[in-house]
Amino acid sequence: MEDEQENLQNVRVKREVVWQNVLLFIYLHMSALYGIFLMFLYAKYATVVFTFMLIIFSTLSVTLGCHRLWAHQAYKANYFMKLFFIVGHTLTSQGCVYDWVLDHRIHHRYHGTDIDPYNYKKGFLYAQITGKLFTPHPENERIKRKICMSDIEEESLVMWQKTLYWIIWPIVNIFLPLNFIMEYFNESFLVAIFVAGFLRITISLHYAWLIHSATILWGLDPLDKRSTDTNLIFVVNKSLWPQYHYLVPWDYQVGEYGNYGDGFCNGALRVFAALGWIYNLRTVNSNGIRRALYESTKTGKPVMQCILQEEKNVLYDEMITNMYKYSRI
Incomplete structure (x- = not known):
């Protein structure tokens, strides 16, 4: 696979602009700007609070559901949690969970x-938004057929x-x-559609897109000695945790936004x-x-094989026991 990746990196292909996506994104962001105007001048406090509650709900569903549960199998969940994540992910307007997981596994x-x-x-803007404005790589369909999705196909809710996505x-x-x-x-209706509609969807999408671009903001590049030479260090705490995620993607503790073990x-x-x-x-x-x-x-064994041998399933009740024990010392 490494040889294939190297070949793909060296081959440059021409990708056409998808103008309907460009127009859609322009319309969406202009509507979100108008939603901000309405939010500050006309929206009721309850509407604003409800809107941001939906944003949190949808963001959690993508980061914890699509990303850690289904894409990386970092833990198991009961039927209620899966339904919770399915509904929340639908709120982000990113398509179905199946396609999200397939896309993310190609990304990894x-x-x-x-x-x-x-x-x-290709930079933060490309990873965050502009890459979505071009046609897929010519090898995309062939690559999709090579990605194992049998675990997802066994998920009845997904x-x-x-x-039924376009009905739901x-x-x-x-x-x-x-x-x-x-x-x-x-x-x-005007406030509802632009604040709880366009503004909410736009913010939720950008939060979800950060999953794929956050490594540029929060991560350090160990192969680039100038990776710390950026003004971002005054805004965010840069570390190697994003790179660790690409080595051990199934670790549930890795945060999408540059942290490890803590965070919301x-x-x-x-x-x-x-x-x-x-x-x-x-x-x-x-x-x-x-x-x-x-x-x-x-x-000389592969690093990933050795890490899998060291994997531990840590149940939360054991963590609570340890936290209680150390708190009494």
Whole structure:
């Protein structure tokens, strides 16, 4: 696979601009700007709070559901949590979960090559938004057939959403939230559609897109000695955790936005685990990583194989026990 990635990196292809996507994104962002205007001058406080609650709901569903649960199998979840994530992901208007997972697995497998639809080597704007304005790589369809999706095809809720997506989408994104706001908050249709509609979707999309571009903002490039030479260090805390995610993508503790072990998303996972809604959270501790690196160096085995041997399934009740024990010392 490494030889294939190298070949793909060296082959430059011409990709055409998809003008309907350009016009759609212009319309979406202009509508979101008008939504900001309405939010500050005309929207009721309840509408604003409800809108941002939906944004948090949809963002969690992408980061914890699509990304960690389905794309990387970082833990297991019960039916309620899967349904929760399915509904929240539909709110982001990113298409179905199946396609999101397939796209993300291509991104990981061909990370940093031309076939990666979010190639970080082309800059933040390309990874965040402009890459979506071009036709896919000519090898995209062939590559899709090579990606194993059998685990996702066994998920009945995911396949149900895939089949009925264009029936579910208008109900979840338009009819339910807008009718709720106009009925219970006595909000005008104009404010509802532009604030709880266009503005919410635009913000949710940009949060979700950061999953593929965050490594540029929060990550350090170990092969580039000038990677710290950026004004971003005054705004964000840059580290190697994003790069660690591409080595051990199934570790549930890695944050999408540059952190490890803490942050809102990891905290939410631990709360869900404490409630019994998710379980078998996969991780590997620092000593396990050290042993794996030593084993790989000594035996010549692939690093990933050695890390998998050191993997530990850490259940949240064990973490709670340890936290309680240390708090009494």
